[in-house]
Amino acid sequence: MAAALEIDTATYCKYEKGERRPKREQVVIIANLLQTDEKELLSLWLAEQVTAVVVDEKDIATQALKIAQQTVKKFDV
Numbered sequence: 001m002a003a004a005l006e007i008d009t010a011t012y013c014k015y016e017k018g019e020r021r022p023k024r025e026q027v028v029i030i031a032n033l034l035q036t037d038e039k040e041l042l043s044l045w046l047a048e049q050v051t052a053v054v055v056d057e058k059d060i061a062t063q064a065l066k067i068a069q070q071t072v073k074k075f076d077v
Contacts, residue, residue, distance in 0.1 A: 004033055021048060 002012035005026050014020040022030065027045045031038040050068075054061035 001030070001033065005029055021045070021052070 002009045005012065005022070007026075011020065015022050022045070024042070024045065027041055028038055031041040034041075050065070054064060057064065
């Protein structure tokens with residue numbers, strides 16, 4: 001898996017342990033290698049990204065997420 005992602009095994013181990021997060025492009029490669037739904041895996045990846053940003057903002061995180069959701073809906077076609 002590390003070779004396919006063009007990273008060393010130590011970095012991949014950090015992905016597996018949750019110590020580092022892969023880049024979006026790497027998630028796409030992983031989805032293809034595992035023959036799994038790319039959108040689902042990207043959704044999980046993005047949810048982790050968002051969580052990492054808001055986790056320490058408990059008092060305002062929910063409101064910020066609501067605002068973000070409304071903003072994203074404006075771009076839905």
